[in-house]
Amino acid sequence: MSGFPDIDPGTVWLVGAGPGDPGLLTLLAHHALSQADVVIHDALVGSGVLDMIPASAQRIAMGKRAGRTSPVQETISALMIEHAQAGKRVVRLKGGDPFVFARGAEEALALAEAGIAFRIVPGVTAGIGGLAMAGIPLTSKQISSVAMATGHGPDGSLDPKLDVEGLGRSADMLVFYMAIETLPELTDRLLKSGRDPQTPAAIVSHASLPDQQVLTSCLGELREAVKRAKPPTPALLVIGANVALRERLTA
Numbered sequence: 001m002s003g004f005p006d007i008d009p010g011t012v013w014l015v016g017a018g019p020g021d022p023g024l025l026t027l028l029a030h031h032a033l034s035q036a037d038v039v040i041h042d043a044l045v046g047s048g049v050l051d052m053i054p055a056s057a058q059r060i061a062m063g064k065r066a067g068r069t070s071p072v073q074e075t076i077s078a079l080m081i082e083h084a085q086a087g088k089r090v091v092r093l094k095g096g097d098p099f100v101f102a103r104g105a106e107e108a109l110a111l112a113e114a115g116i117a118f119r120i121v122p123g124v125t126a127g128i129g130g131l132a133m134a135g136i137p138l139t140s141k142q143i144s145s146v147a148m149a150t151g152h153g154p155d156g157s158l159d160p161k162l163d164v165e166g167l168g169r170s171a172d173m174l175v176f177y178m179a180i181e182t183l184p185e186l187t188d189r190l191l192k193s194g195r196d197p198q199t200p201a202a203i204v205s206h207a208s209l210p211d212q213q214v215l216t217s218c219l220g221e222l223r224e225a226v227k228r229a230k231p232p233t234p235a236l237l238v239i240g241a242n243v244a245l246r247e248r249l250t251a
């Protein structure tokens with residue numbers, strides 16, 4: 001594609017693949033894929049996006065799953081460095097945005113430490129673009145703040161540093177990534193912090209994909225609704241007044 005910078009041999013581009021729909025890939029991400037010698041991708045990257053990887057490129061699936069820690073992360077970094085040092089044009093492809101709950105910062109730091117040149121190509125993060133696809137705007141006139149947090153701490157439970165009550169009291173809209181397992185604790189703590197049980201809440205699964213599913217409820221009832229419906233993952237938890245706009249914003 002003309003006008004875009006080329007990937008220099010021996011460098012790594014950390015590229016966001018968006019929430020799944022290949023139409024949400026940026027032009028720069030598409031350009032990067034077309035030039036790659038090696039693509040190292042996460043389990044979260046949509047199959048429609050993977051189909052855009054040229055047949056000539058080596059494709060390496062690094063299914064980094066929630067819960068696994070540093071050894072896997074180190075393997076990924078070592079792999080990127082090894083291919084870059086071999087003079088390859090490397091694309092590290094991540095679901096959503098590489099710098100949003102994706103360890104993109106850690107991977108970029110590993111590259112910097114190894115003296116490998118890299119570029120960040122931002123992507124549409126699930127917690128903004130994916131929710132938009134579900135008819136949930138994160139801001140509107142009635143919303144003055146949004147908090148994004150992870151429901152997945154270092155050992156699979158909530159991070160002890162996460163001030164759930166503080167977020168619940170201060171942010172109008174709350175978006176939690178990786179929060180299905182810890183949802184009972186999260187919702188309980190938000191209710192105890194004084195958040196209105198009637199606050200609209202939703203689980204958005206497979207956002208932007210043909211099998212996108214949205215479960216709407218309210219904070220006080222969400223836990224039971226999720227237990228009954230068992231929404232598929234990946235899924236986002238979103239809480240706040242604008243969830244109710246979905247009714248009018250989806251056909």
Ligand code: SAH
Pocket residue numbers: 018019020044094095096097098099100101102124125126127130176177178179204205206207208209234235236237
């Ligand atoms: N870097 C990604 C987030 C990775 S963390 C981004 O910017 O979107 C993984 C979590 O992202 C999942 O547990 C889920 O909460 C969320 N997620 C990613 N893709 C999603 C999708 N298509 N639909 C719903 N949630 C998604």
